[in-house]
Amino acid sequence: MTRRFEGKVVVITGGSDGIGLASAQRFAEEGAQLYITARRQEMLDQAIRQIGHGAIGVQGDVTNxxxxxxxxxxxxxDHGRVDVVFANAGMHQPVPLEALEESHFDATFDLNVKGLVFTVQKALPLMAAGSVIVLNGSIAGSKAYPAQxxxxxxxxxxxxxxxSWTIDLKDRGIRVxxxxxGATETRLMRSYFDAAPGAEEEIIKGIPLGRIGHLEDVANAVLFLASSESAFVAGHELFVDGGVAAV
Structure with a gap:
């Protein structure tokens, strides 16, 4: 195990489950002083116990x-600075166009857009040249999946x-x-597969590499983008989807 983040201060929103938790574990193992957020205190406490390495949990909702x-x-x-922000908190709520209500719009855009914007903006006073921002997107931003x-x-x-932020922050030396x-083996996705027999097999048929992504696949990509190994990578979207978006 390398120690690429020894002494680095890393903040992850939505760090108590799924991709956020898997990434948090990796950052902590590689020496980061880690802060994670979650809305539910009990899940936050459980995640902190699982991560170890002195990780700190701060309960909160990024839409607030x-x-x-x-x-x-x-x-x-605690530190007077932030070296890495992984704006990870988000939600997936499939709703067909005909069934959309204002509450669906507000919930999705408040968390996935507003929460992400202010997670980054409020970190900026603590970020100096060489700091890094990683945003959690999805291949759904490039492909037209139905009913979502x-x-x-x-x-x-x-x-x-x-x-936009790559241009806005280039003079400050902050990379974004x-x-x-793509389809990733999270707890929520597994519950969907369990409730929809045959869905996993159908999804895998469309993945060139022939499997669902593992949490570690995404965490590896997050740490690469956050590390000095990607020092000349900026404004980039790294697909971790087994080739779906590319081909």
Whole structure:
């Protein structure tokens, strides 16, 4: 195990489950001083026990700007800086166009777009040259999956932010990139497969590499984008999808 993040201060939103938790474990193992957020205290406590390595949990909701302020005030008091932000918190709520209601729009865009924007903005006072921002997107931002137009659009916005913020932050020496997973073996996806016999097999048929992604596949990509190994990569979207978006 390398120690690429020895002494680095890393903040991950939505770090108590799935891709956020898998990435948090890797950052901690590689020496980071890690801060994660989650809305539910019990899941946050469980994740902190699982991660170990002195990781710190700050309960909060990224759609609540006061909670984000609380997060960065804590990090500022402890370290006075942030070296890496992984804006990971998000949601997936498939709803056909004909069934969309205002509540669906608000929930998806508040978390996937508004929450991500202010997660980044409120970190900036603590970020210096050489800091890195990684945004969690999705191949759904590039492909038209049915019955999830809100989700697709929210992830297309994430891709656009990486382009815009690369220009906005270039003079400060802060890099921004997007990791965009395809179908990945999360707890929520597994529950979907369990409830829909045959769905996993159908999805795999469309994946050139012939399998669902593992959490570690995405975490590896996140750490690459956050590390000095990607020092000349900026404004980029890294698909972690077994080849779906590329071919």
């Amino acid at each position: 700007l006061a909670d984000l302020t609380k997060l960065y005030e804590r990090v500022g008091r 137009s809100l989700y697709n659009a929210s992830k297309a916005a994430v891709r656009s932010f990486a382009r 990139n997007v990791v965009s997973p």
